[in-house]
Amino acid sequence: MIDASARDDLSKVLGERVQFDVPMSRHTSLRIGGPADAFATPADRSELRALLGVCRDRRLHLTVIGAGFNCLVTDQGIDGVVVTLRKFRGLEERSGPSIYAEAGVSHSAVTRLCVERGLSGMEFAAGIPGTVGGWIMMNAGIGVRELKDVTLEVGVVTPEAPEEVTLARSVLDFRYRELRGLPEHGVVVSARFSLEPSSRDQVKAEVNRLLAHRSSTQPLDVPSCGSVFRNPEGDFAGRLIEAAGLSGERIGGAEFSDVHANFIANVGGARAADVLALIECARTRVRDASGVELQTEVHVIGRSE
Ligand SMILES: Cc1cc2nc3c(=O)[nH]c(=O)nc-3n(C[C@H](O)[C@H](O)[C@H](O)COP(=O)(O)OP(=O)(O)OC[C@H]3O[C@@H](n4cnc5c(N)ncnc54)[C@H](O)[C@@H]3O)c2cc1C
Structure with a gap:
């Protein structure tokens, strides 16, 4: 959490370009994620530098995101400051x-x-x-x-x-x-x-x-984060997931796509916990079926409790 005087410091540097308790579901392609303590959108390099200075001096944890197409934010949200450079458009x-x-x-x-x-x-x-x-x-x-x-x-x-x-x-x-x-x-x-x-x-x-x-090969009409797992050397995570019988597998509002098995889609009201449970399920089933240890490509960000 960010105390009142650190919030003041952030607001002095960024004005209305910092907001507090911002749901990350608004900033990730999966449309999932609890609140970031602070969400900053610096206008330029000097504001960015000043923001980094406040984070360093106040010991605030800093997370950078782009457009959130490869991020899974936990339901508990993110400690400290999330910064996005969406105003850096040159x-x-x-x-x-x-x-x-x-x-x-x-x-x-x-x-x-x-x-x-x-x-x-x-x-x-x-x-x-x-x-x-x-x-x-x-x-x-x-x-x-x-x-x-x-x-x-x-x-x-x-x-x-x-x-x-x-x-x-x-x-x-x-x-x-x-x-x-x-x-x-x-x-x-x-x-x-x-x-x-x-x-x-x-x-x-x-x-x-x-x-x-x-x-024609990816489910682009539903919220997702692209490939959930990295392809293991010489193979494809999607092939392994499909071979383990997980295409279409659903937990809560999260589902392994039957268009591309390495995609998890938010088919309605999914929570990060649903996606994480599917990830664990795939790891176990693929390990049992083929002996391969799948590694995530999606970056899981945020508090775990
Ligand atoms: C439908 C779909 C299809 C996809 N297809 C592909 C594909 O074919 N190939 C592929 O490689 N990926 C694919 N992806 C994944 C995603 O598009 C890429 O990983 C992309 O690079 C993410 O960009 P982003 O700006 O959204 O980064 P984010 O997801 O916001 O961030 C990704 C990582 O980069 C860090 N980061 C972002 N910006 C900065 C910065 N300015 N400075 C420091 N760190 C930073 C973040 O901290 C995070 O760790 C797909 C995703 C979707 C949803």
């Missing part, structure tokens, strides 16, 4: 060709710019919902294509460094669906992506092909 073509995007830019805005300018290389990411910050932190991708393949550099703000630090691709430790090695408490504020000249029609055709494939 997006432009640069030399190379490349594009520079701030962390809050949406997947669809990046795709629109690439199509408009006929820039190729990021078509694979067109249907991966979220923000540039979330893409980078998750090393989001499909098949063998991942954000790491196009990332030139990442801008990071920390409570300690007065200036934004630019980290080149060579020092970024991208792994399967994660990025390691950022400075402690570092928040990604921007990224630059390397692209290739192409034509508007070609980029558009490839984007449309991938989006059509996605809508």
